[in-house]
Amino acid sequence: MWSSSARWAIPSEVPVDPSAPEARRWAEEELARAIYDQTPSLWDRFWEWVVRWFSDLLAGLPAGGSPLVPVLVLVALAAAVLITLAYGGRAQRRARAATSSELFDDARSAARLRADADEAARRRDWAAATLDRYRAIIRALDERVLLEDRPGLTASEAAQAAARAFPAHSDDFTHASRTFDAVRYGHVAATEADHARMRALDDAVARAQPAEVAT
Numbered sequence: 001m002w003s004s005s006a007r008w009a010i011p012s013e014v015p016v017d018p019s020a021p022e023a024r025r026w027a028e029e030e031l032a033r034a035i036y037d038q039t040p041s042l043w044d045r046f047w048e049w050v051v052r053w054f055s056d057l058l059a060g061l062p063a064g065g066s067p068l069v070p071v072l073v074l075v076a077l078a079a080a081v082l083i084t085l086a087y088g089g090r091a092q093r094r095a096r097a098a099t100s101s102e103l104f105d106d107a108r109s110a111a112r113l114r115a116d117a118d119e120a121a122r123r124r125d126w127a128a129a130t131l132d133r134y135r136a137i138i139r140a141l142d143e144r145v146l147l148e149d150r151p152g153l154t155a156s157e158a159a160q161a162a163a164r165a166f167p168a169h170s171d172d173f174t175h176a177s178r179t180f181d182a183v184r185y186g187h188v189a190a191t192e193a194d195h196a197r198m199r200a201l202d203d204a205v206a207r208a209q210p211a212e213v214a215t
Helices: 004-009 020-031 042-059 068-098 110-122 126-143 155-165 167-184 192-207
Strands: none
Touching: 110 126, 110 192, 126 155, 126 167, 126 192, 155 167, 167 192
């Protein structure tokens, strides 16, 4: 037999038989909770785009074609691009190391180059002094119409042309061009002795007569 106080086992503030509007409000609040949120995340949308892209790609394949074909094509293309970039970078570095430096990057006269070389030497900037002194030697020969300092002329090409005009200084020109390249590429640090030797060659060639008119 139930006690008369059993009715109060359920808290009086929680209705066991809500009205229709109250039941609808409860349902709306429950469905608004995060666990019921069906909005796709950014990753879900991205993955959906990838799946759709592959589906469209596969739809364009001939009947009976393998679904792995587009994947393999993409992998092969990516590998080819990476190999090309890596090989191209190494090839360019080897080409730069194997060829001589481009000699001129401006139109300074031989006198201006000599003055700049002397100024660099006063600063004890032996790299700039050595490079500009060699440029002065070749630019002076161009001004004497003994060679042409055309665009793209390299240090070694200039040395070969200069040696034809002054065969007695052939070894000096070869050494000077190699010094120029080594300093220009940063393979060696130029010294005061490098500049002194380059200046001595400049002075000697300035006084010498080219082979074509030597007596």
